[in-house]
Each structure stands twice: as C-alpha cells, then as structure tokens.
Amino acid sequence: MRIGSARALLVAIVLISSVTVRAQQPQDGEAQGTAQSQPASQSSVGLKVKPARVSSAAPQASPPQATHRFWDRTNDLLFAAVGAGRALDYASTLNLRRRGVDEIFLTNSIVDNHPLFAGIEAAGTAASIGVSYLFHRTGHHQLERWTSIVHFGVATGGAARNYALKTPHHP
Numbered sequence: 001m002r003i004g005s006a007r008a009l010l011v012a013i014v015l016i017s018s019v020t021v022r023a024q025q026p027q028d029g030e031a032q033g034t035a036q037s038q039p040a041s042q043s044s045v046g047l048k049v050k051p052a053r054v055s056s057a058a059p060q061a062s063p064p065q066a067t068h069r070f071w072d073r074t075n076d077l078l079f080a081a082v083g084a085g086r087a088l089d090y091a092s093t094l095n096l097r098r099r100g101v102d103e104i105f106l107t108n109s110i111v112d113n114h115p116l117f118a119g120i121e122a123a124g125t126a127a128s129i130g131v132s133y134l135f136h137r138t139g140h141h142q143l144e145r146w147t148s149i150v151h152f153g154v155a156t157g158g159a160a161r162n163y164a165l166k167t168p169h170h171p
Contacts, residue, residue, distance in 0.1 A: 070136045078148035082128050085155030086121045092162035093117070099167040124155075 068074075093103060093111055103111045111117050128151045135144035 067139075067141065070133060074145065075132065075148070078145060078152070079125075079129055079132075081152045082148050082155065083125045085152045085159070086125050088159040089155045089162070090118060090121045092159040096162045096165065099165075100170075101165055101168065124151075 094114070094117075097103065097108065097111050102108055106117070106120070110120070128147060132144045132147045135141070135147060
C-alpha cells in the first residue's frame with residue numbers, strides 16, 4: 001500500500017506544479033514591456049490599412065484589478081475544510097494504529113504520542129494557511145485557493161485510505 005500513497009503524493013505534486021506554471025504565464029491581454037506594432041495588412045477589398053500609431057511614452061499601467069481580502073468567506077470555508085480534513089486524518093490514523101497497522105509517513109512513536117501528533121496535524125493546517133497567504137500577497141489568487149483545495153483532498157484521501165486498510169489478523 002505504500003506505492004499507492006506515493007502515487008497519490010506524486011499526483012498532488014504534479015497538479016500543484018502544473019497550476020503554478022500556468023499561473024505565471026502572462027494573460028492574453030497583458031503587455032510584456034513595450035507595445036508592439038503590427039505590419040500593415042490588406043482587407044478583403046484590397047485596401048491597405050495602416051497600423052495604429054504607437055507612442056514612445058511609457059506604457060500605461062492597466063487599472064488595478066479588484067482583489068479579494070485574504071480572510072473572505074471562500075478562504076474561511078477552505079481553511080475550515082483543511083482543518084476538518086486534518087482532523088479526519090488524525091482520527092483515522094489513530095484508528096489505524098489501534099488496529100495494529102503501521103503508519104507510513106511518520107514513525108509509530110510520533111503517532112502514539114497523541115499531543116505531539118495533534119500538534120503536527122495543527123502545524124500542517126497552519127502551514128497550508130501560510131502558503132495560501134504567500135500566494136495571496138504575490139497576486140496568485142488561484143493558487144491561493146488551490147492550495148487549500150489540494151490539501152483538503154490529500155488529507156481526506158489519506159483518511160479514506162486509512163479506514164479502507166484491512167486489519168491484520170494474527171493467528
């Protein structure tokens with residue numbers, strides 16, 4: 001079953017990296033420095049059309065886009081979902097250990113120390129919120145949302161996997 005978890009983690013990393021690359025590409029209407037002029041073209045009736053004049057002044061900044069506040073309703077719900085996913089992972093991992101199955105990503109001694117393990121789960125939630133904040137501050141608002149969505153999916157998928165594992169029967 002370790003291979004299945006490794007594959008799920010690999011898929012999550014690939015998804016995050018592909019979203020990151022797409023978010024850093026310029027939009028269709030964005031200028032990359034100076035305006036470019038196009039050559040004159042002919043219309044369907046054979047008339048020449050001159051390109052628009054391009055001024056040598058510095059390009060004007062586009063009007064600022066309306067951004068959302070970091071602690072808006074959507075982020076509140078996403079962060080609550082991440083916390084709930086981590087809590088579900090916490091409960092499913094403890095259930096897994098009570099049934100005699102070993103934890104894959106952490107040592108059993110960490111998982112069996114309940115306050116330490118709860119702190120690690122809380123730190124995971126806090127780290128997710130921190131990464132979302134960094135994306136928010138740098139203007140990557142889609143990545144800000146997707147961080148929580150992917151984290152919730154991975155935590156919930158891990159919890160579902162924990163509950164789905166069979167209990168070993170010792171003769």
